[in-house]
Amino acid sequence: NQRIVLASRPAAEPTVDNFRLETVPVPELQDGQVLVRHHYLSLDPYMRGRMSESKSYANPQPLGETMIGGTVGEVVATRSPHFAVGDHVVGMGGWQQYAVVDAAQRGLLRKVDTTHVPLSAYLGAVGMPGVTAWYGLTQIIAPKEGETVVVSAASGAVGGAVGQLAKKRGARAVGVAGGADKCRWVVDELGFDACVDYKAHADVRSLSQALKEACPNGIDGYFENVGGMVLDAVMQRANAFSRIAMCGMISGYNGVPIPMSAPQLILINRMKVQGFIVGEHMEHWPAALAELGQAVATGALKYRETVAPDLAAAPEAFLGLLKGKNFGKQLVKLI
Numbered sequence: 248n249q250r251i252v253l254a255s256r257p258a259a260e261p262t263v264d265n266f267r268l269e270t271v272p273v274p275e276l277q278d279g280q281v282l283v284r285h286h287y288l289s290l291d292p293y294m295r296g297r298m299s300e301s302k303s304y305a306n307p308q309p310l311g312e313t314m315i316g317g318t319v320g321e322v323v324a325t326r327s328p329h330f331a332v333g334d335h336v337v338g339m340g341g342w343q344q345y346a347v348v349d350a351a352q353r354g355l356l357r358k359v360d361t362t363h364v365p366l367s368a369y370l371g372a373v374g375m376p377g378v379t380a381w382y383g384l385t386q387i388i389a390p391k392e393g394e395t396v397v398v399s400a401a402s403g404a405v406g407g408a409v410g411q412l413a414k415k416r417g418a419r420a421v422g423v424a425g426g427a428d429k430c431r432w433v434v435d436e437l438g439f440d441a442c443v444d445y446k447a448h449a450d451v452r453s454l455s456q457a458l459k460e461a462c463p464n465g466i467d468g469y470f471e472n473v474g475g476m477v478l479d480a481v482m483q484r485a486n487a488f489s490r491i492a493m494c495g496m497i498s499g500y501n502g503v504p505i506p507m508s509a510p511q512l513i514l515i516n517r518m519k520v521q522g523f524i525v526g527e528h529m530e531h532w533p534a535a536l537a538e539l540g541q542a543v544a545t546g547a548l549k550y551r552e553t554v555a556p557d558l559a560a561a562p563e564a565f566l567g568l569l570k571g572k573n574f575g576k577q578l579v580k581l582i
């Protein structure tokens with residue numbers, strides 16, 4: 248079994264030296280356990296937080312242990328009555344090819360149906376990122392028909408779903424993404440009404456002007472994934488009683504400060520700003536997954552994947568994710 252462990256903690260920007268590839272034996276199965284062979288590993292921005300010891304909502308990842316991560320795969324051996332060989336499953340198997348999982352522990356492993364939804368989608372649009380989009384949009388922004396919703400990192404796993412779910416609810420969906428290619432895809436393939444390339448703007452004033460053109464009626468809901476200049480520019484265009492779902496602030500994950508230039512706009516515009524962690528709202532997952540699964544199965548919800556070829560390529564792909572080198576959901580093919 249090949250696995251990648253956290254070798255050292257990064258001071259600021261992580262490097263490939265923070266990770267170590269190891270080969271270890273697969274442990275013997277005990278009663279109640281199953282052996283899962285992973286097809287795909289999910290790479291997610293939250294993993295950057297786990298690499299550091301600084302305070303966050305999740306505990307740091309221990310040194311020398313397999314990196315945490317969501318996985319999909321198939322059961323290849325079982326000593327549990329709840330799982331059969333060949334079952335497709337989603338779990339938190341980590342950065343490794345095989346995982347032994349205690350099947351009795353509820354929630355650790357979930358069987359999934361791949362008849363209409365591809366297995367890899369359970370790590371993206373029909374998985375944690377999809378539910379994140381659903382929760383922030385429907386429970387915090389709660390757009391009314393005709394309102395304008397802006398989402399940053401719009402071509403990403405979460406962002407792409409946010410705009411499509413907003414459109415479905417009758418809102419105008421506007422993305423912010425890095426680069427002309429990503430923006431074109433967000434509009435042409437995902438069906439957003441507009442997308443602004445923040446990299447084409449040198450300052451907040453210029454970006455805010457571009458947002459004004461993309462959002463002629465102002466901004467009623469902002470799904471925040473990045474922080475920094477994009478947030479400042481959105482704030483300039485926010486309407487009275489607008490809502491911000493604070494989902495992520497990736498521009499600060501390596502420790503760079505992310506000041507907010509005009510927080511008084513929250514007061515002036517009587518805005519609601521709410522952070523959330525999707526794993527703390529498990530009661531919403533069934534409804535969210537039902538809508539997302541149905542939408543992917545019928546082709547109504549579109550997504551894109553960037554797939555690293557093998558486990559050894561995972562560290563490089565993860566560093567790329569933190570810099571926007573991914574286009575859509577970042578996965579690693581394991582088998």
Ligand code: NDP
Pocket residue numbers: 291292293375376379400401402403404405406423424425426429472473475493494495496497498499523524525526568569570571572573574575576577
């Ligand atoms: P993405 O697929 O969106 O990938 C990350 C994207 O962030 C990159 O592709 C890049 O897009 C953008 N990015 C990277 N660095 C910067 C930067 N310095 N400034 C602006 N944009 C940057 O990842 P996910 O969809 O998985 O996650 C999106 C966000 O959602 C993250 O902030 C993540 O932490 C958060 N999240 C929060 C959860 C919660 O429970 N609160 C759960 C899941 C995710 P581009 O090229 O367009 O700049």
